[in-house]
Amino acid sequence: MRSARRRRPARGVDVVGAVRDEIRRRLKRWRSTALPVIQCALAAGLAWLVATKLIGHPHPFFAPIAAVVCLGVSLGQRLRRVGELVVGVSVGVGVGDALIGWIGSGPWQIALVVALAMSAAVLLDAGQVIALQAGSSSVLVATLLPPETGGGLDRMVDALIGGLVGLAVTALIPANPVTVAQRQAKTLLGELATALRNIATAVSEVDAVKAASVLSHLRDTQTAVDEFKSALKTGGEIATIAPIRWRSKDDLKHYQQAAPPIDYALRNTRVLARRALAAIRANEGIPENLPQTLRSYADAVDMLRTELANGKEPEQTRTAIRDAARHLTARHLGGDGFSTKVVLAQIRSIAVDLLQATGLSRSEAAEALPSLSGDSARPAAASAPKDEQPGQADTSRR
Numbered sequence: 143m144r145s146a147r148r149r150r151p152a153r154g155v156d157v158v159g160a161v162r163d164e165i166r167r168r169l170k171r172w173r174s175t176a177l178p179v180i181q182c183a184l185a186a187g188l189a190w191l192v193a194t195k196l197i198g199h200p201h202p203f204f205a206p207i208a209a210v211v212c213l214g215v216s217l218g219q220r221l222r223r224v225g226e227l228v229v230g231v232s233v234g235v236g237v238g239d240a241l242i243g244w245i246g247s248g249p250w251q252i253a254l255v256v257a258l259a260m261s262a263a264v265l266l267d268a269g270q271v272i273a274l275q276a277g278s279s280s281v282l283v284a285t286l287l288p289p290e291t292g293g294g295l296d297r298m299v300d301a302l303i304g305g306l307v308g309l310a311v312t313a314l315i316p317a318n319p320v321t322v323a324q325r326q327a328k329t330l331l332g333e334l335a336t337a338l339r340n341i342a343t344a345v346s347e348v349d350a351v352k353a354a355s356v357l358s359h360l361r362d363t364q365t366a367v368d369e370f371k372s373a374l375k376t377g378g379e380i381a382t383i384a385p386i387r388w389r390s391k392d393d394l395k396h397y398q399q400a401a402p403p404i405d406y407a408l409r410n411t412r413v414l415a416r417r418a419l420a421a422i423r424a425n426e427g428i429p430e431n432l433p434q435t436l437r438s439y440a441d442a443v444d445m446l447r448t449e450l451a452n453g454k455e456p457e458q459t460r461t462a463i464r465d466a467a468r469h470l471t472a473r474h475l476g477g478d479g480f481s482t483k484v485v486l487a488q489i490r491s492i493a494v495d496l497l498q499a500t501g502l503s504r505s506e507a508a509e510a511l512p513s514l515s516g517d518s519a520r521p522a523a524a525s526a527p528k529d530e531q532p533g534q535a536d537t538s539r540r
Contacts, residue, residue: 178213181311185209189307193300204231204297208304211275213312224305230272231301234259234279242284255280275301309383316384319377323397324451326373330366330404335443337363337411338492342436345418345428353419360412367405374398393453400450400499407495414488421485428485435489438466442496456500460510463500467493467511 186206193202208231212224237259245251256277263276279297337360344353377394381387421428442462449456467490490511497507 177315177317181308181315182210182213184315185213185304185308185311188311189300189304192307193303197299197303199296199300202296202300202303205300205304205307208301209308209311210304212305212308224309226272227275227305228298228301229266230263230275231279231298233263233266233272234276234281235283235295235298237262237276238280238283247284252281252284255284312380313384316380316387319380319387319390320393320397320453322380323370323373323377323394326366326370327397327400327404327450328447330363330370330408331443331447333360333363333366334404334408334411335440335447337408337415338436338440338443341411341415341418342433342440344422345436346433348422350419350422353415353422357412357415357419360408360415363408367408370404371401374401396450396453396456396501399501400446403495403498407492407499410488410491410495414485414492417484417488432485432489435466438462439489439492439496442466446496446499460497460500460502463493463496464510 186209189205189209190202193199193205199205208227212227238255241255241258242251245254259276259280260273263272266272282297337356340352340356340359343349344356374394374397377390378398381391381394418428442459445462446456446459449459493511494504494507497510498504502510
């Protein structure tokens, strides 16, 4: 009985700890959207004020709605959303005005107007906002705002007001575009560094299960790549709209320059993991210093993440990659099996990708590596099979 009583507080502590962790997780999620929420709230109030006091609309309900739709809870593609909003409203109001006055209002008339308005919007553009706004606008014209009231034109003006106010709020209270890109780059580069270290461990321990696990995880990194690219688009949009963020363009440019090579590095790392797994399963002789080279690559990726975050020219990263790649010659790296040779080709390709991420051109990056023979420095192009070149490295799940 005593032992049972002693365990109860522990379970209680576990429950309290779990609740505390959940609260922290939810607060963290809220903090990540706090700025967009504040922007939406402020833009909605200002849009109503502008529409009522400056334009003179008595009930401009769509102005604040348009502002919220324009901004949303994400920071990206707001310029596009404003255009889609105005076009969608115009299409919906135009179709509604043209048909409702002729065929009247009723269930089948509403269905017909919505179908035609949304079809016209889809034919104009594939954006979801256009189609949804065209459909909702046509419904309002068919029900609450019949054509004879003139409400259709006011609704179009309100949409424009809401969109412009939303953009104004974005320009006056912008997020930091570098921080937006930095957050996603940290995640993506962290995935790359971890994968390189795990492949090194799998090779050094001749562990096929661990190599297979690394490959499986790498196949799920495309989401991180897409989020990074989306963050760069968002950051570029903010730096364009917000005058106080114009000076962030130079720092953002480093991330924009690094994005494609980092994507290629991840693709080549997937091929590397696949071929390392094949080499382990085939009992091919893998060079002993290969794991250390991969760990040095991982350290260089960590260094790249730090230098980009600090806004520095990644010169130390370049030096680290060159030092790690100086052993990539036939004199230092053996291995007779096909998969092992592909592994060696891939780690040279990854070195080129990482050097490009530091700002070098592809030719400069290739020339920075030693030749495979070790005789002299010359361009070291990737020699992976055609079905495993960057951009095609993981199109199948073999």
